[in-house]
Amino acid sequence: MIKRHFDRRSFLKGTAAGLVGLSASGLLTRSAFAADITVGILYVGPRDDFGWNQAHAVAAAALKEVPGVTVVEEENVPETVSVSQSMESMINLDGASLIFATSFGYYKPFVLEMAAKYPDVQFRHAAPLWTDADPKNAGSYFGYLDQAHYVDGIAAGLSTTTNKLGFVAAKPIGTVLRNINSFTLGVKKVNPAATVQVIFTGEWSMPVREAEAANALIDAGCDVLTCHVDGPKVVIETAEGRGIKTCGHNASQAPLAPKGFITGAEYKWSTIYKDYAAKVGAGEALPNFIGGGFDKDFVQSTAYGAGATEAAIAAADTARAEVTAGKPIFVGPISKQDGSALVAAGATLDNYDPALDQTDYLIEGVVAR
Amino acid sequence: MGDDAGFTTVLFAMIAGAIRVSTPFLFVSLGECLTEKSGRINLGLEGTLVFGAMSAYAISYQTGSPWLGVVVAGIAGMMFGAIHGFICKLPKVNDIAVGIAMMLFGTGLAFFFGKAYIQPAAPRLPSISLGWWSDDPQVRQALDVNPLFLVGIVLAIVLWWGFRNTRLGLIVRTTGDSAPAALALGVNVNVVRFLATAVGGFFAGVGGAFLSLYYPGSWTEGLSSGQGLMAVALVIFARWNPLACFGAALLFGAAGALGPALQSIGISRGYHFFNAAPYLMTLAIMILSISPKRSLKGAPGELSITK
Structure with a gap:
């Protein structure tokens, strides 16, 4: 038996799709970007540790200055299942479309699992771990310190x-x-x-x-x-x-x-973060693997x-x-x-x-x- | 470098390390010793230590006076001890379970309030130079001791003497060994234990102040790395004797210095093992001192682990 539905959920879906279409065609844009984007960043420790996490947090602060970019951050995320929980909440509640996972142990299995579950979200991880076998919406960025x-x-x-x-x-x-x-x-x-x-x-x-x-x-x-x-x-x-x-x-x-x-x-992660945010905002594909040193302005x-x-x-x-x-x-x-x-x-x-x-x-x- | 020179270097580094690292162990173990002598266990001192470290650093940064930080850390520790003491005097409360809850509460609260103080640099405690007689800069460096270290030694002696020779010491010991006997003497067991737990918390808080204001001398969330818990084990090792607590604290400090010292003379093979020395020592002590066949010598009779 086939029954035609017209419920609230599908109505909202259709309207949302229409709005996305409108915004993509440039009618609703408010910023320099083709679309506003939300970036989620996870840290393994406190943001102000004078070290690894602070280097990322400094870049996150620079990213917040870019018009059209919203940054959501979470500190002290241990390398456990809380990584997945934190990412899911950033994606589903905050609407993040780009996730930076900044600790070594986040990659396997958490980033890989989430990348498979949310194919429309881009995941990037701060260590040279990505290989061709991994999901295409995941990737690695690394500075050669x-x-x-x-x-x-x-x-x-x-x-x-x-x-x-x-x-x-x-x-x-x-x-x-x-x-x-x-x-x-x-x-x-x-x-x-x-x-x-x-x-x-x-x-x-x-x-x-x-x-x-x-x-x-x-x-x-x-x-x-x-x-x-x-x-x-x-x-x-x-x-x-x-x-x-x-x-x-x-x-x-x-x-x-x-x-x-x-x-x-x-490190100078801000170079990478700003570049990625601009690319996602403009609808361009992100590279799966980038690494560099002084030559690419990734370290200083x-x-x-x-x-x-x-x-x-x-x-x-x-x-x-x-x-x-x-x-x-x-x-x-x-x-x-x-x-x-x-x-x-x-x-x-x-x-x-x-x-x-x-x-x-x-x-x-x-x-x- | 010959083997003798290497051996001397390691021995020297362990002695210097014992002086540098032992103070928090000493204060926490003296606090725990006092609490356990009154017949109660406070496992929450790890949380008290961490919260003391945070509050001392925060106060020192805000007011510019590290000594005020030490006092506030002590008072904060006393509050934690008082909470523990109050909850434990309610009927049918397990002091070990409450202690674990207090440990998590203390560390969690310290992390919450401590966020803003990870970054800034607070004024630190001064040191007293006791190495004026030596021309060797290393010896002088090793004998730059913090006043709190000396206070800790005096405190250990006072507690040891007090337990044996004063009426107050007798009351605490009686309460810890037999609550009915204390009751018969007209002592209010609950009040004695409440006060002993609060004062023990004060000592642990001061130990935390040493961590954040002297050595290593900054507030970070990984600062304690279990030192408060090790100090509780150390009390058992020291057989509830404050003087032995001092010796045991020195021993634990020296064990912590072993790994880095061996590597500094070029022995890095097995450094994981040497770095784990304090923890292995804790484990070994627990195994050696616990036997199902006999009760621990010197253990207060009212402790829930011995009952």
């Missing part, structure tokens, strides 16, 4: 007097090891006698142990410290308290160290602090210009810690060489056994 750590290393190598530099690292995973290696290459380039000593804390955020690690490095004779942990506040403040110099990580820590801050490696160096000498500033500026122009960081000969060759003498590795995404080693010049 090791380029900025290399520039830090150049400035730091010219700032040490003990020829010992310290690196407080969270976990020995690819991106962290790569940052340590690039920092070390920068140091070695300007100061071949120097070594970089690493302490792993084992957690992304563990303030007491980070402070202990910083103190242990300083007691071991290091006079320049940098780090790769989620919130570098404790490391930078501890080093400043003991009167040694620091390089930052993730976001600007310059205000925390008025005396000893040299420079820092910062923190403005020099009081700890930067003129020689360090000059050398760091030169190095940044060279990397931006595509000059490789990994110039042979470079050996791994076990003595095997990574790059032969005379050879180089491109800054975006896929092999570097698989970094599971530390290079010679790093002290850690």
Whole structure:
């Protein structure tokens, strides 16, 4: 039996479709965009942690300035099923059509599941994880921060007097090891006698142990410290308290160290966020995978602090210009810690060489056994 | 670097770490010791510690006086202790369950009010330099102690002496060992336990102030990482003896310094294991000290875990 329905639900659907059509044809547009869009952003920690989450939040704030863009944010979303719940509420209640999932563990399975469930919503995740097998409305964006750590290393190598530099690292995973290696290459380039000593804390955020690690490095004779942990506040403040110099990580820590801050490696997510929002608003397709460093304006160096000498500033500026122009960081000969060759003498590795995404080693010049 | 030099470095770092890290353990364990001596368990001290850290940092930032922050953290801790004490004196209330609820309440409330204080830098507590006699900058650095550390030592001694030699100490111990005996002596058991829990909360709050205002010296949500809970286990290890609490706090501080210290001399293999030393130690202590065949030596008889 076929019965013709004319209920409220289908009426609303039809009207909504008509309105969408009208707005798409330009009759109802109010902004520079073809359509207003709502962007949802999820953070794993607090937005103002002086680190990873803050770097994203700064970009989110820049995105809010763009006319026609509404930003909804949620902090402290653990890497559990709450990721899905938070995304669904952003999509269904706030009408988000673009979701930025900013923590590593959000991708599998949460972003993948949600992307399959909501094919009209675009999902982008901040780590190089997307592959061709994944949904086409999902994707990855990533900034190659090791380029900025290399520039830090150049400035730091010219700032040490003990020829010992310290690196407080969270976990020995690819991106962290790569940052340590690039920092070390920068140091070695300007100061071949120097070594970089690493302490792993084992957690992304563990303030007491980070402070202990910083103190242990300083007691071991290091006079320049940098780090790769989620919130570098404790490391930078501890080093400043003991009167040694620091390089930052993730976001600007310059205000925390008025005396000893040299420079820092910062993300510049706003470049990506603004570009994506504009593309979605204009109805263009988003790329599934983008990554870049200084050349694409995805990373930047923190403005020099009081700890930067003129020689360090000059050398760091030169190095940044060279990397931006595509000059490789990994110039042979470079050996791994076990003595095997990574790059032969005379050879180089491109800054975006896929092999570097698989970094599971530390290079010679790093002290850690 | 020879093995001897490496060994010395690690030993030195552990001693320095013990002095740096032990204070929150000390304050929380003294607070818990007092509460448990009166016959009640307060597992909520982890939440009190975190809330104390947040409130101290906030007050120090707003008023510019870190010492005022310490006092406010203590008072906030006392309020938490008082709430716990009040709820637990109602009939048929399980103090362990209430403690867990208070722990979640304290951390949740601290995260809620603490949002605005993650970013700003508050004035920190000063340190006292006790290393003037040494020319070695490392020794001097290690002996830059916070006044709260010294206050903690004095407090441990006062509690130890007080439990043995004062009428007040006797009342608390009697209440903790046998409520009927205390009643027979004309002691109001509920009031004694309420006060002991509130004062214990005060100590834990002060311990939190040390975390956010001295070492590591800033307010973040991951600040405590279970130190309040470890301190509760530490009281059992210390057999409810305030002086032993001090020793145990030093030991836990040293255990926390072990992982980074070993890596600083280049031993990073198995750092997960060494970093977990304080937690492993807690576990080992619990296993070694608990036996179904005998009750714990020195345990207050009224504690709900021993009854």
